[in-house]
């Protein structure tokens with residue numbers, strides 16, 4: 001999953017970016033509202049983490065612009081603890097949830113998973129399709145009849161991208177977009193390498209190769 005982080009505080013932003021990467025998200029970080037809108041216009045993101053107090057175009061204006069453009073991207077706003085008015089305006093302005101500063105990263109990650117489930121119309125926390133299960137909270141995957149296996153961050157990011165839409169074919173560049181953020185070196189065979197590793201852990205039929213198009217996991221029969 002690729003996340004756009006909008007945060008003007010250098011220390012908080014750097015800490016969040018590092019923690020999100022550790023949690024296997026591809027993260028692009030911008031520090032003001034105009035840059036956020038430019039990034040959203042140029043790139044697909046799965047979620048927007050939006051600080052409300054930004055220099056120039058503030059977070060509320062960014063949110064308003066995003067929703068006016070009929071962009072349904074999940075938005076989690078980040079606000080000060082005393083900013084109850086801001087939280088109300090944010091939620092009424094189309095945000096999906098909020099966290100209060102200072103927050104714990106485990107709480108932020110749990111809220112992100114919850115927002116993602118609600119937006120995806122899936123109530124169950126564990127993704128399943130065609131004999132595979134994937135737990136976004138633990139990064140454990142299970143192939144039918146086998147013990148759960150722990151996935152690396154990038155293995156998880158890749159399998160998650162496929163399992164949120166079983167039956168959909170994702171190309172190499174679709175997958176690179178979801179696994180790697182800006183400035184991350186992507187080796188030309190990196191995606192094949194990850195798929196090879198996942199098949200080794202989960203069986204060769206876990207991920208299907210669609211010749212010339214990309215990869216998919218099968219839809220639940």
Ligand code: CA
Nearest residue numbers: 008051053054
């Ligand atoms: Ca701020």
